[in-house]
Amino acid sequence: MTLNELILKCKKQDSKAQEALYKQYSGILFAICLRYSPNKTEAEDNLQDAFITIFKKIEQYKAKGSFEGWIKRVTVNTVLQKYRKQKIYNIDDEERIEQEDEVTVETETVPLDFLLKIIQELPDRYRLVFTLYVLDDYSHKEIAEMLGISDGTSKSNLARARGILKNKIGNYNP
Template sequence: MRQKFHNIHADLIDRCLEGDASAQRQLYTSYSRAMFNICYRITNDHSDAEDVLQEAFVSAFRNLSSYQGEATFGAWLKRIVINKSINFLKKKRVDLEELTPENEVIEEEDTKQDECTVQKVKEAIEQLPDGYRVVFSLYMLEGYDHGEISHILGITESTSKSQYNRAKNKIRLLLKQQSL
């Protein structure tokens, strides 16, 4: 049986379920900055991140009754934010495929350049020691924060942060060596 988490926002969530707009505003204020950062890291555009964030909160409030407390509220909300951000990128990619033939040629050339860079970064990530790679992937690619990573891996939050920083430095070094 899954252990339910003590939710520090249980009262706010109950009030939101009753339609209390001020409770919704408080939850939004508590989480919007961190969730915006996730949206921005995924979309890589300030305006798009704001749009995705709003969609995610609307969806969260509409589906709040489905929150069962099997994870922290922040983790539940983060999953919604990540899914909305990924869906946004998928939708945007479809729009790019509908460009005119002249524009597609330019996009293909730019994409090849980007794929080369992405490939180098992927290779650098693959060269990381296991601990560095796991923390880096969970943080940067999966969107977990250091508190969640520490819980998942059974390490301290400071260990997660130091592993992440060491991974970033190692990737920079590997990329620099590749470009020489």
């Protein structure tokens, strides 16, 4: 079955097609959920929520652009919406840090699973901004719009995330 046929069947709420779509894309989307979630259990919950949203909104996919890109955006937006509802962005203006402290690390010396673990340990507001900016290449303006915060808050959260990560990587002992 082609991807277009699978999508058409999912639009008709065919459970076998939905299962096939889940099997085809769950690994890719789970990796995204892991980046935005503090732990594996929450990432699993976020993946399920994302697929529920995908199946509810699949009628909105109009085959303009890649389907994989569309479901990735739906997944990221589903996870971000959950965190927006938790109101994790209660930051006073005076707490903002305007300077970004670049972190340079020789990644060959730090295992990927350790990096993922310490990113997941970041406070929610820092982890989300760090992931959006560094891993998904969004601008501070885009992040601010997505999360309902100011550009300055986005920059501040990124700087704090980088500081925390730099400290943890500095203390890494294999």
